[in-house]
Amino acid sequence: MKHVIHAEWTKFRTVRGWVVGMVVAIPLTVLIGLLGPAGDSFHCAGPNGQKCAGQSPPTGPDGTPVFDSFYLVHRTLTGDGAITARVAPLTGAEPWAKAGLIVKQSTRAGSAYAAVMTTGGHGVRMQYDYTEDIAGPVNARWLRLSRKGNTLTGAVSADRGHWTTVGTAQLDLGSRVEAGMFVSSPQHVERTQSFGDITEDGYPTSATTTFDEVTTDGEWRTGWHGTAVGGASEVVTTGMTEQDGRFRITGHGDITPIVAAGLGRNVENALVGVFAGLIAVLVVATLFATSEHRRGLIRTSFAANPRRGQLLAAKAIVIGGVSFVVGVVSAALSIPLVAELEVAKGFFLFPTSTGTEIRVIVGTGLLFAVAAVLAVAAGSLLRRGAGTVTAMTVGLVLPYLLAVASVLPAGPADLLTSVTPAAGFAIQQTLREYPQVSASYTPADGYFPLSQAGGFAVLCAYAVLATVLATFALRRRDA
């Protein structure tokens, strides 16, 4: 086997066009990636040239960009304590309008918190630190949030007598915290999709509800006072009135992680050039398989090593290895270079950990490698260069194009990016889907229907199937 691989490697490295094609894939990927931000210029009206408001949102305790604006009626709690209140139902509010009890590190937007709340359409929830969400019962009017040490417990009751724990959170909020009642109501969004364009129409909303029977345990200081966390809205009036221990609170905003990619740039955006690089790699991989058939060299190869399956395996190993390196280098260069240009152009970048970046870089290498193996197998099967390249491009790039350039509605777009080899691009996804945030999770927004591993497995399945068929065909057919 070793000498077969060596022979294939020699074939590859001595054809100048193939080596050039593979090398060119790298700058191609990087340059196309740079094209996106290069064409953009943000015109910010900041007085001192600072970034536009809203362009760099606050970040949560773990660095996730978040929305954190709501109306808070609060007091300062020191040490352990609890707050109990009865909340009137949010009727006619947005499904994710929230009203409940919260313990928050400070009134600074983005600070750590834990909250138990009723919602407009999703029952009672316990949420903390933006990303975490625990569902509770659908109907419960009494809420209680207690803190003991670093443990925060949210509980609900229908009658104030019998309490059910919704969830607990371990948070180190420090000794002094702001705690109390809050109301939020997100933007109302209506998405209409027509060809090539998704238009989002929306307007800000507010929700109003009443809290009464408010009782507190522990060491609470100051009187109840209201704060519009995250800044007061310019369009919606929010605030609080108190009468005989009944608090009527109107709030606006939301407390969630940001998911809409439109607000910033993510790693996937930097890798758009991968499509160009991949086409170059696919052409070389195809030629690596089909040229032998066209030139008749295949007969010499089979004479030298009659075990035909080995030849295909050796080709797959050589081209897969080269493509892996090309993919890794392309991604490793694209991500920092594109990010630098995006920052210079004033974009907000979704923060990604080094671990995630490495995963995406290696993932791109694997994507290139498996796609190249698929091309070699398909090339051996079809023996036609043009047909193979077209099949590869149509299988890998066209579904993504139809889904991402949003020509197709979400349903068929999801279908195409799950069953075609293009599902493999899921391996590059870095954005996380949050069930507690209603947003559009389509390929056009950077969300693939399958998980990273699942999507990649689909591509691998295609490669395995093609390799098996090609081995079978090579054995049976005349060379």
Add this chain to the structure above:
Amino acid sequence: MRVRGVHAEWTKARTVPGTAWLLFGVVALTVLLGALASGAMPEGGDPAKSAFMGVTLGQAVVAILAVATVSGEYGTGMIRTTFTALPRRLNVLAAKGLVVAAMTIAAGTAAVLASAAMGDALLPNGLSLAAGPILRAATGSVLYLTLIALLSVGVAALVRDAATATGVVLGLLYLTPIVTSLVADPDWYARLQKLSPMTAGLAVQATINLDQQPISPWQGLGVLALWAAGALLAGAATLRLRDA
């Protein structure tokens, strides 16, 4: 002389076993994707764009067909025989272009008519070719495919190798819309959409919100025609200057 060249090219195209399959592929894939898109058209969608969306897939097969007529001869060495018989190389290229264009018009017309019939059956409000804009979209789609064929002939004459030529053509067609979709600046977005051969060319299929399109239907097809002319010119120049 020209007629004999065309006749020779026609004989070659006719007798290669793949041609019939490829022409069938153009029709089948175009109709298939068109039916999928028509069945799933969202409210407020463009009926003509849905019905004829299959063109985005069918064009890939048109590219194979067109590339094969040029690159196939380089692959087998047949090109030297061809040039010995017909030493005026530009005539050969013109004959190839003519034959490929004729085949594409035939297959494209069949594909578009079948897509229109599918669209009529699957779209909520049907689709009638009698309506002016729909007829323009249908005719434009056939012309679009024809221009893609000519573009592919030009690129194939330029790079010779079949796999590489298909890669270049499909890369040019499919990559530009993906890159464009990432550009946030509206001016640049519109500019790139006007220049991209696929997006501009397919503007001919738009029948609603015409004022919001980046380019008017026939102008868009004109942009694609310029791309095809450019590729043919570059191909012709290389063909004349290089050894066969």
